Amino acid sequence: MEWLTLTIDGKEVSVPKGITVLEACRQHNIRIPTLCHDPSLTNTAACRLCVVEIEGIRNLPASCVTIATQGMVIRTGSDRVKEARKTILELLVANHPLDCMTCQKMGNCSLAQYAYEYGVSGDVFQGDKRELPLDDSNPFIIRDSSKCILCGKCVRACQEEQVNGVLDFFARGFQTQVGPAFNSKLAESECVFCGSCVAVCPVGALTERQMAGKGRPWEITKVQTTCPYCGTGCNFDLNVREGKVIGVTSNSDAPVNGRMLCVKGRFGFDLIHNPERLTTPLIKKKGKFVEASWDEALDLVADKFTEIVQVHGPDTLAALSSAHCTNEENYLMQKFMRAVIGTNNVDHCART
C-alpha cells in the first residue's frame, strides 16, 4: 500500500493513499464533526460541518469528500474553520425546535452534542422556523419533519442500503423537505418499514414509535442478540430498561446484516411483553382450555410422549417451534427432540 505524508494541525502524519481528509483525521484521532457523513453511505458533503482549511484551496472544503494528497497541509481548528462550523450549527439550531427535554433523541442527538461542543445557542438568528406536521400514520416510525436537518442520510439509507427509494428531497431553498413521493404519509407510501432511515437519523426527526417515552439512552442497556424471525441470522441490540425490552436498535457491527433489518426484526419485539401472552399452561378438558399447574401439564405431556414413543416409535413425533420464543428455547426444543425423544423431526416457523 502506498502511503502519503500530510501535515494536520502542524503534525506530520502518514496515511494510506486514496482516503479522504476526514478519514485521515479520524485515523489520527482528530475530531471532525459530521452530520451527513456515514461510512457505509456515499458522501454528499451536504451539512458542511466537516469543513477544514487546506493550503492552496481557496474555500473551506468538506473533508468528507476531499481526497488526501501527498504533502497536503490541513488545519482543522483554525479560527476560520471554527467560525464556519459554529455558524453552520447556529443556522441549524435557529431552524430547529428546541424541545430537547421531551425529544426521544435527547442524549443521543448529534446536533445537540455539537451545539454543546461549539457553544451554540438558539438565539443568534431570529426568523422563520420550519413547522411541519408530524407523521405518525404508522405503528413503527414517527417522522417529525420539523426536526429534520436535511442531512439526507435517510434518503441514502433508503436508496443505497434498502434500495427502496421511498424518501427523497422535495421543494427548494428554505422550504426543502425530505419525504415520500407527493409528500404522502409513510403509511401511504411504498415504505416497507425496515427502519434503516431511523437507524441513521442524527436527530429526532425519525424515531422508533414504540420507544417513545420509554427510556433515555443512559437508562438503557443494550443486549446484542440474533433475530429469531428467520434464518438469515441478523444481529441487533435489544434495548433493555429495568429488565424490560423497550425496543430494538440495529448495530453496525452485526456480522451478517450490519445496520439493516426488516420490519419484523426491528419493530416486532412487542410480543415479548405482550399482556396476551400465555403465562400458565392450558389443558384442553371437555373441548375447552383450562388453566393448569406446570406440574400437571408437564406430567401430562411426559406421559403422552412416552406412550407414543413406546407404542409407535420416536419418528411419529415432530416438534414445531416458534420465533416468538427465545433462541435459547428453540435450541432446547430441538435438543430435547433429538436427545430425549430420539427424532430429527424438528421444524421452526422461520425455517425458510
Added chain:
Amino acid sequence: MKQEKGKEKRKILVCAGTGCLSTGALSLIQELNQEIEAQGLTEQVTVVPTGCHGFCEQGPTLIFEPEQTLYVQVKKQDISEIIDKEFKQDLRIERLLYQDPLTGKKTETFANTNFFVKQERIVLQNCGFIDPENIEDYLARDGYKGLMTALKQKSPDEVIEEVKKSGLRGRGGAGFPTGLKWSFCRQTHADKKYVICNADEGDPGAFMDRGVLEGDPHSVIEGMLIGAYGIGSDEGYIYCRAEYPLAIKHLKKAIKDAEEAGFLGENILGSGFNFKLYIRAGAGAFVCGEETALMASIEGKRGMPRARPPFPAQKGLWDKPTNINNVETWSSVPHILRRGAQWYTQYGTEKSKGTKIFALTGKVNNTGLVEVPMGITLREIIFDIGGGIQDNKKYKAVQIGGPSGGCLPESLLDLAVDYESLTSVGAMVGSGGLVVMDETTCMVDIARFFVNFSQKESCGKCTPCREGNKRMFEILDRITQGKGQLEDLEKLEKLARVIKDSSLCGLGQNAPNPVLASLKYFRDEFLSHILDNQCPAGVCTAFLSYHIDNELCKKCGLCVKNCPVNAISGDKHTPYSIDLETCIKCGICVEKCKFAAVVRSGKE
C-alpha cells in the same frame, strides 16, 4: 441608386425574438406580407422573421436590406405607409427612425445608431440578419465553414490547440479557459464521452443565450460539433430551460435540418466523425445551471449539485467524461475555427480575449442585447451604447453578473469589463446580465432582492446556502422595514463570509456577493436605514410618509377619490389631510395630484 435597388430583391428583417414577439412582431409580419401582396410587391420584397436585433427597448424593430434602414417601435397601423413610402416613393418615415436620447438626433441605419457603433458583433453577427429556421441563410453567411475547417484541415488535437490559442474563456460566468477544459476531457480515457450545452439561462434580467438560440441556433450546433470532434465525443445534449419555447422550437428545426444536410449524424462530411445531438428541457430550477446539477437533471434525477472533484471531464453525465460549455462559448467556436485564433485575439484584453454579450437592462435608455469587446469600460456600455440613464436621472449603480455579482458605483464606471478586474472589485462577468440602476433605487432593497432570489433558488442541499441565505434575506428585510440594528451589518458580513467559504456549489458561494458589494460601496445607505430611519432613495415604504401641503393644495379632491384605503379627508372648508395610520403608502395620491401638493418624505 434607385435603379440598383430595383434589381435585387429587398428584405425586411423583422425582429421576431421573444421580446419583440411580445410587443406584436407576429402581427407586423402578417400585416407586412398582406400589404406587400396588396401593393403588388411580392417580386421585389421579402419579409424575413429573424432572431433578436438586440434593440429590445425600441421593439418591434424592422431593418431594411440592403440599406440597413432601421425603424423602431413599429405598429400595425404604420405598415401600409411603410410599404408605400419605402418601396414606392423611396422615402423614409421620420417618426419611425431611432432618436438618440442624448443628442436628440435621428439615425437612419442600424449600423449608425449609438447603440450599435461601439459593439463588436461576432457571436451575434447573424442574429437579426438571418431566418433562424432556414439553414440556407446560415450557410449563406459562412455557416458550417468552421466545422469544415476542423474536420478537413485539423486533427482533434489541433482543434483544441486553436481554441487554446484564441484565449476563449467560458462565457457562463467563471471564465475557465475553454481549450484547456476540452483538453482535460480529451485526455480522459473512456468508451463514451459527452458534450453538453448549458442553455439553462436563469439570471434575472439575462437573455443573451436566448437571443443566440432563437436567432442563430446553427452556430451553437456547429460549435458543439467542433468541440465534440476535438474531445472525441459522439453524443451531445443541449439543456435548455423550458421557459424558452421559441429557442427550443428553433433548435429542434436546426437539428433536423443539420441532420438532413449531413452536418449531424454518421460520417459527417465524409470524415468518419459521428455526432448525435439531443435537447433536454429543464424544468425551471435556477440551480440546474450549475454543471453537476444540470447533469443530474439530464439523468432524470433531482437537480442538485454534487461536490467536485471528480470534475465532469473525469466523471460527468452517466459517469462518463463530459464537457460542458454555455451557449455563448459554443457559439464563439465556429468563428475561431473559420477565421483563426489569431484573428480572435485582436479583440479583448491580455487575459480576456474576444467579445462578450451583455443583456443591458434596467434604468438605461437603450435596453437590449449588446456584444462588446472584452476590456470596454462600463461607462462606454452604459452611456455610449446604452444611451445613458432614463429620464435624465442620475446613475447610481450597475448590477453585473446576476445574483452572483455585485452592484458597482459611479467611481468604478471606468473599470474595464473583463474577468479579472470585475472579480477584483467584488463583482463578476457572470453570464452577462447588466442591470442599470438610477438614484431612485435603494441599494439595501436591491441586495434584499438578489439574496431573496438566491435563497429561493437554493437547492436546499447544503446548510450554509439553504439556511444562511435565508437569514441574510431576513436581516435585509428587517433593515428595509426599519427594524435593523447596527450589529446586523456584522451578522451579514459574518454570514456572507461563512456562506462563501463553506457552501457546496457556485450558487451558494456567490450568493452573498450582492450584499458584500453593496455593503462595500453603499454602506451609508444601510446606515441611513438603521441609524436615521431613512431610505435615501425613497423606496422602502416603511420609512415613507405622506402629507398634504395646504399652500399648494387646490382642494380638487382627486386624491380623496383615488385613495384605495380612504386615508385622505378634507373638503372645501376643511384642509385636506392624510391619516398616517390608515395610509398604506402606495403613492397613488402623489401620482394623481396635479399641483404637487402631496409630499412624500423618506423620513419617518
